[in-house]
Amino acid sequence: METLIVYYSKTGNTEKIAKLLAKELKAELFRIEEKKAGGLISAYFFGALGKKESEIKQLPDLSKYALICIGTPIWYWGPAPTINTFIKQGTFEGKKIVLFTTYMNVVGNGIEKIKTALKEKGAEIIAEEKFRFRFGSEERKVKIFGKIINEKIREKK
Ligand SMILES: Cc1cc2nc3c(=O)[nH]c(=O)nc-3n(C[C@H](O)[C@H](O)[C@H](O)COP(=O)(O)O)c2cc1C
Numbered sequence: 001m002e003t004l005i006v007y008y009s010k011t012g013n014t015e016k017i018a019k020l021l022a023k024e025l026k027a028e029l030f031r032i033e034e035k036k037a038g039g040l041i042s043a044y045f046f047g048a049l050g051k052k053e054s055e056i057k058q059l060p061d062l063s064k065y066a067l068i069c070i071g072t073p074i075w076y077w078g079p080a081p082t083i084n085t086f087i088k089q090g091t092f093e094g095k096k097i098v099l100f101t102t103y104m105n106v107v108g109n110g111i112e113k114i115k116t117a118l119k120e121k122g123a124e125i126i127a128e129e130k131f132r133f134r135f136g137s138e139e140r141k142v143k144i145f146g147k148i149i150n151e152k153i154r155e156k157k
Contacts, residue, residue, distance in 0.1 A: 003027035007071030024146025030060040054081035074103035078110020093122035
């Protein structure tokens with residue numbers, strides 16, 4: 001199954017998971033970039049003000065992929081604003097989706113909103129995982145996650 005991993009990463013954690021998962025799934029990678037990338041302080045500042053979207057430089061072409069993995073850091077108990085924008089602008093009809101997040105302490109339930117949005121756009125979420133960045137146990141966890149996804153794909157073929 002042609003697979004694309006679309007992710008946003010400000011400080012490298014989500015990118016680390018995306019790259020490990022790409023190996024497990026033999027997937028291609030697409031890094032979402034902000035049109036106007038600010039620093040971490042502005043990310044915290046605008047997040048605290050409730051900013052939920054951020055313009056992105058380029059949308060990935062999803063047309064040839066049956067499986068899209070979406071990776072986001074948790075910002076203020078939800079997805080990063082760029083990922084909200086990607087989901088709002090992207091076409092997901094008939095796609096299988098895997099969601100993964102990276103976080104430090106508390107995930108919150110902001111991810112539920114993008115799950116609902118994706119389903120409303122005709123996608124099917126087949127797996128999701130959260131990676132807490134504190135204990136350096138990501139590699140093993142990504143391997144297990146990759147196995148789960150590969151099994152789900154086989155079941156659905
Ligand atoms: C603006 C901002 C808000 C954040 N909010 C949360 C949060 O609500 N909960 C949490 O556990 N971590 C939070 N974090 C930490 C990040 O989720 C965590 O460091 C993540 O792994 C970063 O991913 P990245 O390195 O791919 O950018 C926040 C980080 C930033 C910059």
